[in-house]
Amino acid sequence: MAMIFEGAEVVLPDSTARVSLRVENGHITGLDSTPDGANRIDARGLTLAPALVDVHGDAFERQLMPRPGVFFPLDMALMETDRQLAANGIATAYHALTLSWEPGLRSVDQATRILDRLAALEPRLAAENRLQLRWETFCFEARSLIARALSGALTPSVAFNDHTSMAMLDPAIPLQERPFDLVADYPSIDLTLMATAGKFEKRAARAGIDAAAYLRLLGEVWERRPQVAGAIAEVGGQARAVAAPMLSHDDTQIETRDFYRGHGARISEFPMNETVARAAREAGDWIVFGAPNAARGGSHLGSPGAADMAARGLCDILASDYYYPAMLAAVARMRAEGLAPLHALWKLVSANPAKASGLHDRGEIAPGKRADLVLLDWPEGSAPAPVLTLRAGRVAHAARGFGL
Template sequence: MTGEQIYTNAAIIRRDAVVHGTLVVRDGAIAEIAEGRSEKGIDCEGDYLLPGLIELHTDHLEGHYSPRPGVRWDRTAAIQAHDAQVAASGITTVFDCLRLGSDEEGGFEVGEMRAMADALKGAQTDGRLRADHHIHLRCEVSAPDVLDHFEPFQHEAMVRLASLMDHAPGQRQFQTMEQYILYYKTKKGMSDDAFDRFVEKRRHNSATHADRHRRILAERCAERNITLASHDDATAEHVAEACDLGTRLAEFPTSLEAARSSHETGMSVLMGAPNVVRGKSHSGNIAATDLADAGVLDVLSSDYVPISLITAPFVLHDRGMALSDAIALVTATPARAVSLDDRGEMQPGKRADFIRVRRTGEGDMPLVRSVWRQGARVA
């Protein structure tokens, strides 16, 4: 957006401090930040101005596209509904997860996610979207057809992130059968025989395919300069394997050991914002607040609830974390993890992706009042 806009009487959250003052935006970029009020511009009434949130891992789009088992919604309509909720939550950059690899959990057919990527590109080109969308490929390495699903994305410029995951019993997220029984058998109402067959097949596929697919996909991502993420690492051995593959982002480590090892190697540790808001993991693994207390939490993701990405930093702030550090978990650090160096901070020269948030006091739910992307108001 061309021209100049001024926003004053705001609490501007910078990377190292909160500045009570004035923001000047010029030609879609942050031009100046100064202390004190200006006689010109929009009065922000003391509200926070902070960078637009950066979401690296959300499967929220999938829920709009397939709202019920076996149901497929119009792709563009699903994308627009997802985008509207994302933007209203203060997210200006979003990495939409597309699932690769079919299984009994309800995976998609070869070609479905490629068609979704084409619809995303079309919606973005047509100016239908409020947020800046990129693609995150969630690759189920134990699925026999994951490479077939990956093939159509080999040269897709929207793909900037890929995660390698194995949801077989005894692997990563599901270290114990108690967790697996709850997640699959109980929730899906499987009989004992059906569940036993399901478990045996998943274990066989993992043993047969996971290691080979993990190596091949890591090599292809390195060739394309796609940021690589591990997923649900549980042990130091898992982390060592991830390091050998060139991983930069550790998604949802399930133990303090894995999180600490990832952090110490230089990987950014990502946990779910819903985990912070709820105070615990939905699958019984380690709480994100425990990692925050240990100093090994780097990035938050809304995962399945977009509004959690603005809520969680304030929860951490109420627990004692400096507000600028809490906000960095959803802005500066995720931007750095995927090499988006033009955004994520309230700093002159950066893109004018920012949001206005009101919060009246400790424990109060933050309210996203306005959202701007490159200086243009989008929500």
């Protein structure tokens, strides 16, 4: 049955306006059209906006493993994650699924199970749960899984991560200034020095092994370094073949951004300094920063401030990163600080991430677009609260009845 929202302040592509909005057969079919038998929804005093599109979120890991080494059943964890997405107004999410050489939470075996269970659960899920294949470039074992995922019905994105080189970086070099990961004279630590063991305790706990075993494994993986460039070329070619969006993660050098762009990665995810962000902008790349950064007022790693980058035209997309509520919180804070009008800020969490991901059917309120919508209770000076989330016109979350 058709529905029509009446009385809301509607976030349109170029403005906000109090207009009615009609939804039918999963799509937006009109603005300020007559009710014509549609179910009338009283949205007075509320804000109606395009539902959020999250290009990178790893908060699902907390449902999988709430405490180190404590795993919960996958179906339960994934369905709880889905509920959190919809309750935060997110109708499309790319889960940042790490494909690592580490055992445990971020292993290829665990990723395979998640891929399989998400596919099986899809008919029961409220939001559109996609995957960002957050591939650790030293993890050659993941290549067959990547190929399988790229052939699926919901095309994933591919993010090139090199946390291996980051882990091996000489501590005398600031993280935000590390050289291109594949340079011949990369400044790496000496794993034989016991003083380095403390650096890896948290990583080892996540992997379910002790620090000494983690160090031995890291040393073995580091020996693969000469083959990494070839593996990146292979995965990039597979992703290009199906037009999968590609991202490079934590870029620190223009050379890094140029390298991954050359393989088809037109999204710079969390660039770690302004120089790289400016180079990405000049090349016409999409630039992603973390919404928690903007919501909190700065990066916990000392990277550029997301809100400041957005104000200077160096941020196109805000991703939830590790906290789903952060996307709405970031928009609310930036709006309160007068950084830009609401319709412009909303592009950071909906239209732009949709376009960057090749999802041109959603992200905006306009006739013909998919009816992915969020209705917000947002009194002035208060935090926005989603009271209704629609995915393709179907109720994904409802905190109030609205007669639906």
